[in-house]
Amino acid sequence: MRILLVEDEPEMAVALSAALKGHDMVVDHVPTLAQAEEAISADVHRAVLLDRQLPDGDGLVLIPKLRARAVGIPIIVLTARGELVDRVAGLDHGADDYLAKPFAVDELVARLRAVLRRPAGMQCDLLRVGRLAFDLAHREASVEGRPFQLPRRELLVLETLLRRIGRTVLRSSLEEAVYSFDDEIQSNALDTHVSRLRRKLTEAQAGVEIHNIRGVGYLLKHSR
Structure with missing residues (x-):
């Protein structure tokens, strides 16, 4: 499974990439919205992990663009902004799930499996x-x-x-x-x-x- 990780904190990105690779995933990491748009155009990713606070804007603005290019791709928002109003905003923008930092990698992997099992993602387990x-x-x-x-x-x-x-x-x-x-x-x-x-x-x-x-x-x- 190939995942696109959009995260601007280098230490977080390295740790998360290493952890996901331990779960047999291939991880492409980009730190900005612009690079994420370019990466998703390759059409090789099964899911997107998206931070909100990025150098060139709020990650939520990327979701409609990702949907336009890859309609069914699951998107999980990862962010330190975990208040109810923030979670609602993420889901309203079209995210499949919203996970507040800090979080356990096992929980993230479980949530990835869940969104990939939905009709827009995985058809058969x-x-x-x-x-x-x-x-x-x-x-x-x-x-x-x-x-x-x-x-x-x-x-x-x-x-x-x-x-x-x-x-x-x-x-x-x-x-x-x-x-x-x-x-x-x-x-x-x-x-x-x-x-x-x-x-x-x-x-x-x-x-x-x-x-x-x-x-x-x-x-x-x-x-x-």
């Missing part, structure tokens, strides 16, 4: 193919009920391929799902993640195969 199941809400994979543990980036590759089961996923789309704007991507890094994931799926007898569509990308489908 469980993806199944072969003997493999992927719980989108809890970001857990299993094979015939047995936990199928994967490193974060391999898990992101698997999720992206499962969401487009039976269709070729472009290399660029996989890279967008797995890496943030700030990550340095080695030329063969994606191939390495896919190769390791393919081997683990085979060893676990998951009943799925990852096919390399030469020069284009990868395709996951039920194995015969």
Whole structure:
């Protein structure tokens, strides 16, 4: 899951990004409204975490613009302004949720899962193919009920391929799902993640195969 974090406090941004990465999320951080508008135009994010007090204005003014470009994207406002009148203002501007600082990361992750489960976000919490199941809400994979543990980036590759089961996923789309704007991507890094994931799926007898569509990308489908 790739998240856009709009936060101007460097320490807060670093700590929150690190914590969310620990929950298998890819985080792109920008500190201003202008940069947030530019980032959202890439159309690669599943949700936005939005601070209110930003150098170039109130984060709430960004919400209508985000809605215009990505209608269904969940937006959670994160701010030190936690009075009732502030929460009401955030929700009235179109935010899906409003979380006052300080907050526990576990609560934020739970709220992210909740907004992504709503009709405008996530349509189904469980993806199944072969003997493999992927719980989108809890970001857990299993094979015939047995936990199928994967490193974060391999898990992101698997999720992206499962969401487009039976269709070729472009290399660029996989890279967008797995890496943030700030990550340095080695030329063969994606191939390495896919190769390791393919081997683990085979060893676990998951009943799925990852096919390399030469020069284009990868395709996951039920194995015969």
